[in-house]
Amino acid sequence: MDTKLDPSRDDLPLMANTSHMLVKHYVLDLDVNFESQTIEGTIVLFFEDGNQVKKQTSSTKEICQLESNEACTFRTPEPCHIPATNARTDSSKLGYNDFAICDKGEKDTFDKDGNHDNQEQASGISSSEYCCDTRNHGREDFLLVLDCCDLSVLKVEEVDVAAVPGIEKFTRSSKLSVISEELRNEVVGELVTLPADRWREQLDYYARCGQAPGCGELFFDTDTWSLQIRKPGALTASEFPHAIRIWYKTKPEGRSVAWTSDQSGRPCVYTVGSPINNRALFPCQEPPVAMSTWQATVRAAASFVVLMSGENSAKPAQLREGCSSWHYYVTMPMPAATLTIAVGCWTEIKLEKDLVTERPFSSSEATFRCAGVCGHVEYPCRFQNASATAQEVIPHRVFAPMCLRDVCQETLLPLIPPCLSAAHSVLGTHPFSRLDILIVPANFSSLGMASPHIIFLSQSTLTGMNHLCGTRLCHEIAHAWFGLAIGARDWTEEWLSEGFATHLEDVFWTKAQQLSPHEAQEQQELRACLRWRRLQDELRNSPEEMQVLRPSKEKTGQVSDSGASVVKHGLNPEKIFMQVHYLKGYFLLRFLAKRLGSETYFSFLRKFVHTFHGQLILSQDFLQMLLESIPEEKRQDLSVENIFRDWLESSGMPKLLPDQLVLLLEHLLEQKTLKPQTLQSLQRTYRLQEQDAESMFHGREHRSLHISLELGTEKPLTVHTRAAFLTSSESSAILISVAVSICFFLDAAPGDRGCPDRAGGCFWSHQKTGRKT
Numbered sequence: 001m002d003t004k005l006d007p008s009r010d011d012l013p014l015m016a017n018t019s020h021m022l023v024k025h026y027v028l029d030l031d032v033n034f035e036s037q038t039i040e041g042t043i044v045l046f047f048e049d050g051n052q053v054k055k056q057t058s059s060t061k062e063i064c065q066l067e068s069n070e071a072c073t074f075r076t077p078e079p080c081h082i083p084a085t086n087a088r089t090d091s092s093k094l095g096y097n098d099f100a101i102c103d104k105g106e107k108d109t110f111d112k113d114g115n116h117d118n119q120e121q122a123s124g125i126s127s128s129e130y131c132c133d134t135r136n137h138g139r140e141d142f143l144l145v146l147d148c149c150d151l152s153v154l155k156v157e158e159v160d161v162a163a164v165p166g167i168e169k170f171t172r173s174s175k176l177s178v179i180s181e182e183l184r185n186e187v188v189g190e191l192v193t194l195p196a197d198r199w200r201e202q203l204d205y206y207a208r209c210g211q212a213p214g215c216g217e218l219f220f221d222t223d224t225w226s227l228q229i230r231k232p233g234a235l236t237a238s239e240f241p242h243a244i245r246i247w248y249k250t251k252p253e254g255r256s257v258a259w260t261s262d263q264s265g266r267p268c269v270y271t272v273g274s275p276i277n278n279r280a281l282f283p284c285q286e287p288p289v290a291m292s293t294w295q296a297t298v299r300a301a302a303s304f305v306v307l308m309s310g311e312n313s314a315k316p317a318q319l320r321e322g323c324s325s326w327h328y329y330v331t332m333p334m335p336a337a338t339l340t341i342a343v344g345c346w347t348e349i350k351l352e353k354d355l356v357t358e359r360p361f362s363s364s365e366a367t368f369r370c371a372g373v374c375g376h377v378e379y380p381c382r383f384q385n386a387s388a389t390a391q392e393v394i395p396h397r398v399f400a401p402m403c404l405r406d407v408c409q410e411t412l413l414p415l416i417p418p419c420l421s422a423a424h425s426v427l428g429t430h431p432f433s434r435l436d437i438l439i440v441p442a443n444f445s446s447l448g449m450a451s452p453h454i455i456f457l458s459q460s461t462l463t464g465m466n467h468l469c470g471t472r473l474c475h476e477i478a479h480a481w482f483g484l485a486i487g488a489r490d491w492t493e494e495w496l497s498e499g500f501a502t503h504l505e506d507v508f509w510t511k512a513q514q515l516s517p518h519e520a521q522e523q524q525e526l527r528a529c530l531r532w533r534r535l536q537d538e539l540r541n542s543p544e545e546m547q548v549l550r551p552s553k554e555k556t557g558q559v560s561d562s563g564a565s566v567v568k569h570g571l572n573p574e575k576i577f578m579q580v581h582y583l584k585g586y587f588l589l590r591f592l593a594k595r596l597g598s599e600t601y602f603s604f605l606r607k608f609v610h611t612f613h614g615q616l617i618l619s620q621d622f623l624q625m626l627l628e629s630i631p632e633e634k635r636q637d638l639s640v641e642n643i644f645r646d647w648l649e650s651s652g653m654p655k656l657l658p659d660q661l662v663l664l665l666e667h668l669l670e671q672k673t674l675k676p677q678t679l680q681s682l683q684r685t686y687r688l689q690e691q692d693a694e695s696m697f698h699g700r701e702h703r704s705l706h707i708s709l710e711l712g713t714e715k716p717l718t719v720h721t722r723a724a725f726l727t728s729s730e731s732s733a734i735l736i737s738v739a740v741s742i743c744f745f746l747d748a749a750p751g752d753r754g755c756p757d758r759a760g761g762c763f764w765s766h767q768k769t770g771r772k773t
Contacts, residue, residue, distance in 0.1 A: 012570025268344025376614025499585015
């Protein structure tokens, strides 16, 4: 695929060459400094060869030509002494001056990107566009490319994993007599592929390797979007070091995190769900295909609490007076963009024991565990754990500034158990073992954000009745399945996350409230009406190219030979304010659920979750499996191609949408007059005579129906009902019948127009006098 990475456009470039090397694990060792508003430390990356282990040919040229005005030059390894203690997970906090002390006592210099540089030594490095080394007789060194932005990279080195005591168990030799690059890579290769039942041992050795000494500095350079690393003489990915350590420092203006104050005025920092994801927090591989695990040690002043995506409920360990360390880990591979961190003076908010009102659903509602082997790469999976499968409410904690304690106790905490239990009753096994919920500062631009093991909620959700808090909580809980456990392989297909979460939030919330089926349907239809109007407004006021759910069409999921790609419109400033992926995705799923029937649809959804959890999908993966579950005689005009055409690859509202028809007729009911041309257009577009008016009679909201229709130059045609009060759905059904009758009336001969027509519980009459009755 010819991927043109033009930074002047609104597409977000994903630069990492994941086709050659894939990150399998990150070990982060970081210090949070609120005075300088920086996070600094090291990250160790463990790789395995990607899908295309081959000599570097076109990908180096592709990356180096990202910006035509910038040459691809490399920093020479500098004779700097990095204190070994800072590479350990239990190290104490170092000041910036301790980070790198040059041999000659020179003042450190930084290039325009903030990278550690020594101009005198760098002057001898080749600045060839293709990064050739003459010792390789003109052949190019392999170039490792990581996604990186707004970071000061100080040093890159190879990690001597062979120096770790006991590491020989991961080699074919009982003794490590001769250490070579091949041997080190063999060790890493064995470590990253350990079976799931050895995950504790794997994490322990990752930590040990993360503390191992370096065995050679590597050449590196950065540009606007990437960090590029090479080792002279390493011509292929298999020859390149598979464990590297990067010393770096974030910048106060970095776009991945926000330095701000909480509602009590105390400093805090957290990941904000930036369009550029986490590349300004740590160098990483951003493409979703680079699914990895991680472990992190984060140090901060003792008054701060560190929350992070992690399976463990971390507790602080005091390193020295006034400084604490927090350690988190994750064993389920996920894209690096899902990692979240928040550091602040948060307080854990607890509910008094006698006020706990958990209302778990009976176990009979959760007897749908699917048997069979999971389809993902091996990791300790909760779907194969019987006790985890039966767990309706996972352990959870709530954190917020102390000033919000009372409102959290009153509004949020009582909702968590019933919402978690409702989600379990619908989809089954919770993909994650625990949940932290943080009320984030007022500058948070959304109502909520879900990450592995942690949810951010806006303080706005705590105001008023519990409806807003409950629905938003249900939305974010739904992301545990759709967005995290099952992710989109191409980030342009955002509807696979947001559309599902929007659809499921209604289902979860009605169950959490323990509404009757009638009440649940009524509430869901009211929300559908509101969403339809919101979607209509958005589509009326947004560019057509931003209304498409699958903008790359047949190229969706494709990447360049190196693995680099772009997220179409990923940097468009309008995108963060748009809800088209939420709303159009929601209406598509609502349409499919109605076509299959609710019971059949959610039974399928549970099977789909069991089949694809821990994996990345494209739209066709979901649609093909769904259509295969529908008997052929019931599919009618449903096909992947038709859904792509009518829903995912078109701007505007889909044409054939029963919900849209009902909601459109609801809107027409508010009009004082209707022209016959309008009704005829409705007939042509929606084939009204084929609609089932009786099936739409449900709901309780009573109101009268009174419509006047302008028939050319004649007197108004007044439509009235037998009942004085009707539900909105009944009114829509009646208007369908009325519209059908009038369409026949308009097509009929003049002499045949006097006959009244009774349909859908109403009758219409052509009033000669125009008097409304």
